[in-house]
Amino acid sequence: MVGSLAFNQIPQFLAPSNCITEPSEHKLLEQASSSSLLPFLRQLSSIEEFKKVHAQYIKLGLDRIPRHAGDLLLACTISDWGSMDYALSIFLTLDEPGTFDFNTLIRGYVKHHEPEAALIMYKEMQERSVAPDNFTFPFALKACAVLPAIREGTQIHGHVAKLGFECDVFVQNSLINLYGKCGEIELASKVFDQLGSYRTVASWSALLAALTRMSFWGECLTLFATMTNEERLRADESSMVSALSSCTHLGAYDLGRSIHCSLLRNTTGLNIIMQTSLIDMYAKCGFLEKGIKIYEKMPEKNAWAYSAIISGLAIYGEGKRALQVFESMLKEGHKPDEAIYVGVLSACSHAGLLEEGLHCFDRMRFEHRITPNSQHYGCMVDLMARAGKLEEAYKLIMSMPMGPTDTAWRSLLSACKIHGNLELAECACRNLMQLDAQNSGDFIILADMYAKEKRWDDAARIRTEIANKELTQIPGCSAVEVKGRMHIFFSQDKSHPQSEEVNEMLYQMEWQLRFERYTPDTSEVFNDVDEEEKKVLLRGHSQKLAIAFALLNTSKWSTIRIITNIRMSRECHTYTALISGIFGREIVVRDRSRFHCFRNGECTCGEYW
Incomplete structure (x- = not known):
C-alpha cells in the first residue's frame, strides 16, 4: 500500500524493463535531484542488480538522504526478488528511521511470510516512540491474523483506539479480518457494527469471510442478502466466494446459481479462484456435470481446481473418473499435494477401489515423497474397512505414526456396523472413550448393534450412558430446496404447514410401492x-x-435434491430407488458422506456405500 502510493506519485522516466541498463553516476544524480528513483529500482530483476545500484547510492551519498533511503528500503522489501535480510541491513544504517521506514519493514515481513518479525518490528517502533499511522x-x-495472535492483536486494537483511528475504515476492516481469523466472531461483528455508515464493500467482505470460517453458513447468506439487496452494494470477489462456500455447505443450489449468473453479468472473465468455488458449489449441490463443464473450460488449472473436481467426483462414487483426472494432472506437469491425495484416496474409498487405493497410498509416500497425515490414514482405514478388511484396518490404525485418531476409530466403527463385527465395534468405542472424543452417534451405533443381537440390557445400558454423560443427540433431518427456500423435516415431523398433504402423499407412495x-x-x-409400530x-x-413434499411442490420431470445429516440406511435406499422409478423422477440425496443419484429405480452407487 505504501509502495503503491509512492509509485503513483512518481512519473515514469526510464526505459521499459526489457531494456534496463545500469545508469551512470551523472544520470543517477540528475534523476535523483528531480524525483524518486523507486520506478527504476522496481524494474530491477534480481538482488544482485539491486546491490550494484545500492553501491552507487553509497558512493554518491544518496543513501543518507531519507527520501532515497526509503526508496531503497521499499524496493528491497516489496519486489519479488527482495530480501528481508538485506532490507534490514539498510534499515540499520538509518540514523533516525521514521514511520515510513518502520511501515515498509513491517509490510515486507508480512509479504515474505515472517509475521513474528513484523510484530517484533512493531514493538521496536513503540519502544523508539515512533508514532504509527493508518498504514502501520x-x-x-x-x-496477528496470520499467526494467529489474538492477544497481540487486541493490544494493537487498544493502540488504534488510543490514537484515534476508530473511524479509519482500512484499519477497522483489518480488525474485522483479525478477529474473524482468530475465531472471535462477536468482536468482528462489534467492529463491523461500530463502523456504521463508514462501511465499505471490504468491510462486508471481511465479516462474510469470518462467518464462513466459523461455519455460520446461514448467517453468512443472510448478511450477503442484506449487503446486496438492502444496501445495494455490488459484491466483490471475496464476498462471492464466501457466499458460494455457504451455498455449498447448505446445498442452496438456487442461490448459488444466481450468484454465478451475477458473476457472468458483472465480470468480463472468472479467475481460477471463482471457477474453483463454482466447481465445488455445483458438485456439492448435486450438479456434478455442471461443475465438470466449468472445469473442462478452464484455460489453466492449479492444484485447487484439481482438488475441487477430484473431491467432487469422490463424493459421487466416481472413483475411476477421479483417478483419470489425477493421471491427467500428473501428465500436465502439476505436482500433487496433501489435499489432492486426500481427494484421491477418498474417491477410492467411496468407489470400493481397494487395490487402486493401496497403490495411490504407496505412490504418495514413495514417488511423490509426501508424508501421510491423519486425513490420509483416515481415508485408508475407511477404504479397507468398507471393503470388509476390518482386521487390516485395525492394524493400520494401531500403526499410525501420529497415534490413532477419533476419525479413524469412527470409520472402523461404522464399517463394523455394516459388516456386523460387534467385537471390533466395542473396541472402537472403548478407544473413542479413551480419546475423550465419543459422541452420541458412536454410542447409538453400538446400542443398535446390541439390539440387533437381542442384547436388550446392553442396548439399554449404552443409552443410559448417553444420558448420564449428557451427550447431545443431534436428531436426523432432511432438507429439500423448493423455489429458493430450504424446507427441513425431522422424523415423524408434523410441524410443517403442509403436513397433512405430505402424509397423504406418503400413503399414495406406499400404495404404489405395493x-x-x-x-x-x-x-x-x-x-x-412390535412390527406394525x-x-x-x-x-x-x-x-x-x-421426498413426499418435493413430489407435491416441484414440477414433473424436475430433479429432486435432498440433503440429510445421517448415513442413508438400506431401507431408505431401496425405498428411494423404487420411488424414482415409479414417479419417473431423478432423486439426488446427499447424506453424511456422499451423494446417491437415483434414476429409473437404480442408484449410481451400485449398492456400495
Missing part, C-alpha cells in the same frame, strides 16, 4: 416394539417426508 496498523494486524412388491425392511429398526416409524423417516 493494517500490516501489523495482518501479521405393486412393486415392496415391504418395509424393519431389520434396521432397533426399538423394542416399526413400520409406522419407517413411514415417518425424514428423508421420506422430504
Whole structure:
C-alpha cells in the first residue's frame, strides 16, 4: 500500500524493463535531484542488480538522504526478488528511521511470510516512540491474523483506539479480518457494527469471510442478502466466494446459481479462484456435470481446481473418473499435494477401489515423497474397512505414526456396523472413550448393534450412558430446496404447514410401492416394539417426508435434491430407488458422506456405500 502510493506519485522516466541498463553516476544524480528513483529500482530483476545500484547510492551519498533511503528500503522489501535480510541491513544504517521506514519493514515481513518479525518490528517502533499511522496498523494486524495472535492483536486494537483511528475504515476492516481469523466472531461483528455508515464493500467482505470460517453458513447468506439487496452494494470477489462456500455447505443450489449468473453479468472473465468455488458449489449441490463443464473450460488449472473436481467426483462414487483426472494432472506437469491425495484416496474409498487405493497410498509416500497425515490414514482405514478388511484396518490404525485418531476409530466403527463385527465395534468405542472424543452417534451405533443381537440390557445400558454423560443427540433431518427456500423435516415431523398433504402423499407412495412388491425392511429398526409400530416409524423417516413434499411442490420431470445429516440406511435406499422409478423422477440425496443419484429405480452407487 505504501509502495503503491509512492509509485503513483512518481512519473515514469526510464526505459521499459526489457531494456534496463545500469545508469551512470551523472544520470543517477540528475534523476535523483528531480524525483524518486523507486520506478527504476522496481524494474530491477534480481538482488544482485539491486546491490550494484545500492553501491552507487553509497558512493554518491544518496543513501543518507531519507527520501532515497526509503526508496531503497521499499524496493528491497516489496519486489519479488527482495530480501528481508538485506532490507534490514539498510534499515540499520538509518540514523533516525521514521514511520515510513518502520511501515515498509513491517509490510515486507508480512509479504515474505515472517509475521513474528513484523510484530517484533512493531514493538521496536513503540519502544523508539515512533508514532504509527493508518498504514502501520493494517500490516501489523495482518501479521496477528496470520499467526494467529489474538492477544497481540487486541493490544494493537487498544493502540488504534488510543490514537484515534476508530473511524479509519482500512484499519477497522483489518480488525474485522483479525478477529474473524482468530475465531472471535462477536468482536468482528462489534467492529463491523461500530463502523456504521463508514462501511465499505471490504468491510462486508471481511465479516462474510469470518462467518464462513466459523461455519455460520446461514448467517453468512443472510448478511450477503442484506449487503446486496438492502444496501445495494455490488459484491466483490471475496464476498462471492464466501457466499458460494455457504451455498455449498447448505446445498442452496438456487442461490448459488444466481450468484454465478451475477458473476457472468458483472465480470468480463472468472479467475481460477471463482471457477474453483463454482466447481465445488455445483458438485456439492448435486450438479456434478455442471461443475465438470466449468472445469473442462478452464484455460489453466492449479492444484485447487484439481482438488475441487477430484473431491467432487469422490463424493459421487466416481472413483475411476477421479483417478483419470489425477493421471491427467500428473501428465500436465502439476505436482500433487496433501489435499489432492486426500481427494484421491477418498474417491477410492467411496468407489470400493481397494487395490487402486493401496497403490495411490504407496505412490504418495514413495514417488511423490509426501508424508501421510491423519486425513490420509483416515481415508485408508475407511477404504479397507468398507471393503470388509476390518482386521487390516485395525492394524493400520494401531500403526499410525501420529497415534490413532477419533476419525479413524469412527470409520472402523461404522464399517463394523455394516459388516456386523460387534467385537471390533466395542473396541472402537472403548478407544473413542479413551480419546475423550465419543459422541452420541458412536454410542447409538453400538446400542443398535446390541439390539440387533437381542442384547436388550446392553442396548439399554449404552443409552443410559448417553444420558448420564449428557451427550447431545443431534436428531436426523432432511432438507429439500423448493423455489429458493430450504424446507427441513425431522422424523415423524408434523410441524410443517403442509403436513397433512405430505402424509397423504406418503400413503399414495406406499400404495404404489405395493405393486412393486415392496415391504418395509424393519431389520434396521432397533426399538423394542412390535412390527406394525416399526413400520409406522419407517413411514415417518425424514428423508421420506422430504421426498413426499418435493413430489407435491416441484414440477414433473424436475430433479429432486435432498440433503440429510445421517448415513442413508438400506431401507431408505431401496425405498428411494423404487420411488424414482415409479414417479419417473431423478432423486439426488446427499447424506453424511456422499451423494446417491437415483434414476429409473437404480442408484449410481451400485449398492456400495
